[in-house]
Amino acid sequence: MLKPLGDRIVIEQIEQEEKTKSGIVLPDSAQEKPQEGKVVAVGNGRAADNGERIAPEVSEGNMVIFSKFAGTEVTYEGNDYLILRESDVLAVIG
Amino acid sequence: MLKPLGDRIVIEQIEQEEKTKSGIVLPDSAQEKPQEGKVVAVGNGRAADNGERIAPEVSEGNMVIFSKFAGTEVTYEGNDYLILRESDVLAVIG
Amino acid sequence: MLKPLGDRIVIEQIEQEEKTKSGIVLPDSAQEKPQEGKVVAVGNGRAADNGERIAPEVSEGNMVIFSKFAGTEVTYEGNDYLILRESDVLAVIG
Amino acid sequence: MLKPLGDRIVIEQIEQEEKTKSGIVLPDSAQEKPQEGKVVAVGNGRAADNGERIAPEVSEGNMVIFSKFAGTEVTYEGNDYLILRESDVLAVIG
Amino acid sequence: MLKPLGDRIVIEQIEQEEKTKSGIVLPDSAQEKPQEGKVVAVGNGRAADNGERIAPEVSEGNMVIFSKFAGTEVTYEGNDYLILRESDVLAVIG
Amino acid sequence: MLKPLGDRIVIEQIEQEEKTKSGIVLPDSAQEKPQEGKVVAVGNGRAADNGERIAPEVSEGNMVIFSKFAGTEVTYEGNDYLILRESDVLAVIG
Amino acid sequence: MLKPLGDRIVIEQIEQEEKTKSGIVLPDSAQEKPQEGKVVAVGNGRAADNGERIAPEVSEGNMVIFSKFAGTEVTYEGNDYLILRESDVLAVIG
Numbered sequence: 001m002l003k004p005l006g007d008r009i010v011i012e013q014i015e016q017e018e019k020t021k022s023g024i025v026l027p028d029s030a031q032e033k034p035q036e037g038k039v040v041a042v043g044n045g046r047a048a049d050n051g052e053r054i055a056p057e058v059s060e061g062n063m064v065i066f067s068k069f070a071g072t073e074v075t076y077e078g079n080d081y082l083i084l085r086e087s088d089v090l091a092v093i094g
Numbered sequence: 095m096l097k098p099l100g101d102r103i104v105i106e107q108i109e110q111e112e113k114t115k116s117g118i119v120l121p122d123s124a125q126e127k128p129q130e131g132k133v134v135a136v137g138n139g140r141a142a143d144n145g146e147r148i149a150p151e152v153s154e155g156n157m158v159i160f161s162k163f164a165g166t167e168v169t170y171e172g173n174d175y176l177i178l179r180e181s182d183v184l185a186v187i188g
Numbered sequence: 189m190l191k192p193l194g195d196r197i198v199i200e201q202i203e204q205e206e207k208t209k210s211g212i213v214l215p216d217s218a219q220e221k222p223q224e225g226k227v228v229a230v231g232n233g234r235a236a237d238n239g240e241r242i243a244p245e246v247s248e249g250n251m252v253i254f255s256k257f258a259g260t261e262v263t264y265e266g267n268d269y270l271i272l273r274e275s276d277v278l279a280v281i282g
Numbered sequence: 283m284l285k286p287l288g289d290r291i292v293i294e295q296i297e298q299e300e301k302t303k304s305g306i307v308l309p310d311s312a313q314e315k316p317q318e319g320k321v322v323a324v325g326n327g328r329a330a331d332n333g334e335r336i337a338p339e340v341s342e343g344n345m346v347i348f349s350k351f352a353g354t355e356v357t358y359e360g361n362d363y364l365i366l367r368e369s370d371v372l373a374v375i376g
Numbered sequence: 377m378l379k380p381l382g383d384r385i386v387i388e389q390i391e392q393e394e395k396t397k398s399g400i401v402l403p404d405s406a407q408e409k410p411q412e413g414k415v416v417a418v419g420n421g422r423a424a425d426n427g428e429r430i431a432p433e434v435s436e437g438n439m440v441i442f443s444k445f446a447g448t449e450v451t452y453e454g455n456d457y458l459i460l461r462e463s464d465v466l467a468v469i470g
Numbered sequence: 471m472l473k474p475l476g477d478r479i480v481i482e483q484i485e486q487e488e489k490t491k492s493g494i495v496l497p498d499s500a501q502e503k504p505q506e507g508k509v510v511a512v513g514n515g516r517a518a519d520n521g522e523r524i525a526p527e528v529s530e531g532n533m534v535i536f537s538k539f540a541g542t543e544v545t546y547e548g549n550d551y552l553i554l555r556e557s558d559v560l561a562v563i564g
Numbered sequence: 565m566l567k568p569l570g571d572r573i574v575i576e577q578i579e580q581e582e583k584t585k586s587g588i589v590l591p592d593s594a595q596e597k598p599q600e601g602k603v604v605a606v607g608n609g610r611a612a613d614n615g616e617r618i619a620p621e622v623s624e625g626n627m628v629i630f631s632k633f634a635g636t637e638v639t640y641e642g643n644d645y646l647i648l649r650e651s652d653v654l655a656v657i658g
């Protein structure tokens with residue numbers, strides 16, 4: 001298991017089959033990175049200036065939209081994840 | 095539904111038919127992006143340094159003027175929205 | 189009505205007929221932008237770090253001097269306004 | 283009257299006749315701007331993070347030394363003033 | 377013993393034999409630096425604005441993933457360590 | 471008298487006759503600026519975020535070492551002084 | 565005696581005879597600056613935002629590892645010291 005620190009969260013990216021309008025499936029390098037994912041782990045939150053943790057707004061299982069290119073990709077037990085800060089999450093879907 | 099995080103809000107942009115003085119309708123790429131929109135979702139507010147959330151000043155349904163080029167465009171269920179920070183909103187109209 | 193957010197205020201700019209020493213009226217593009225205006229709307233103030241709003245020092249109707257080029261010009265119901273932050277106001281005249 | 287905002291103060295600059303060692307009076311453009319002035323108006327002070335105003339250290343009538351090139355020159359009722367932040371004042375003379 | 381200060385921690389890097397897909401072991405200079413390590417010492421935590429220390433989230437013995445190129449390499453009693461800030465740790469593994 | 475503001479202090483620089491190893495006295499322009507001086511006036515201290523003044527650590531009469539090139543040189547009643555921030559003082563001697 | 569201010573400390577650098585693998589002693593200019601030293605004086609600590617001093621973590625006599633190139637070299641009574649901020653100290657040895 002990956003337990004993110006502070007205001008970080010672990011995202012499982014949702015891969016979508018991408019087609020151009022003419023129906024041709026684009027190879028990976030020609031696609032934009034996905035902006036949508038599922039939260040699989042949440043940190044304890046950022047430490048406020050008084051030392052207390054600010055409770056995160058997202059929860060495990062949430063589907064989220066996040067800034068393109070945000071975060072760091074990691075591979076853990078053969079799966080790819082994205083670790084990013086909650087502040088890079090724009091909105092929860094649902 | 096899109097639920098924005100922190101001090102973010104979701105805006106539905108108001109498209110206006112743009113004409114030049116001679117009456118020619120300009121194609122999209124020649125227009126400036128709109129600066130006016132309707133708030134369709136509001137986050138919980140920014141976490142202050144003591145950990146409490148600062149209540150947003152805008153509410154769902156407000157018509158607002160916001161900084162050009164602010165925020166991130168997202169497409170959700172076929173509709174286009176703009177997710178921006180409340181601090182990019184200049185004023186509420188009404 | 190325009191209701192500015194946070195520490196923003198709405199200014200109605202005072203246009204002055206500008207003459208050079210020889211008495212020639214300069215066309216707009218050769219003039220400096222005005223630095224003087226009338227406050228027509230005031231926001232709730234900036235949120236301090238403890239979450240409370242800091243009361244603005246200017247009031248509606250104040251004549252103010254403000255930094256050149258500060259703020260954003262908006263047109264509302266056919267009138268031109270300038271939305272700027274209270275910190276761009278140098279002094280109240282009166 | 284000019285009432286400066288926040289931690290700003292209004293300074294009346296002390297012009298001094300400048301001579302080179304050979305006794306030639308320099309025209310304005312060849313002189314350095316004065317660094318000395320008289321405080322003619324003082325703002326309410328900067329708002330601290332808890333929202334309270336920090337009392338200014340200078341008072342009306344103080345003679346002060348301030349950083350060259352600091353502040354903004356304004357003309358009011360035919361007189362020239364300099365509006366600057368109290369933090370640009372180095373020391374009070376007297 | 378190395379006792380890190382503030383929000384710093386000491387990491388023992390986990391070296392892994394790196395092979396390309398064809399099975400060739402790469403010499404050091406062609407590999408990326410490891411991103412995984414074991415925490416061997418933890419500081420007292422960052423001093424919050426009220427002067428109290430914020431308790432670190434990692435503990436001695438934790439396996440962690442950290443940002444590439446973060447921190448400073450030191451050699452102590454013949455062993456190589458990495459001293460980095462807890463904020464450079466992305467997640468604890470386990 | 472010069473009364474510095476906030477966390478500023480007034481320093482009287484200690485000029486030292488500088489000789490090269492061969493005993494030649496260097497003219498001013500070839501010397502480094504002095505780093506040592508005597509404190510002749512101390513401000514009320516920096517205003518903390520809660521609005522209170524932080525008591526300065528140096529006192530009038532202290533001999534101090536300060537960062538080269540820090541501060542602003544002023545001439546007052548024919549004497550040269552340096553006004554700098556207490557944070558530019560590295561250490562008190564004695 | 566040198567009494568450092570705020571969060572500064574005075575370090576006596578530990579010079580080590582440096583040899584290349586072939587046994588040649590390198591002249592000073594070809595060596596890296598030492599990263600290890602002994603704490604000989606400690607300031608009162610940084611003033612927190614509430615005005616109180618944050619107690620330093622290092623004590624006189626501590627052997628420390630610090631960032632290369634950090635701090636300012638001073639000569640006092642014929643000895644060379646390094647004055648640096650406690651935040652430039654990576655770890656205490658021992």
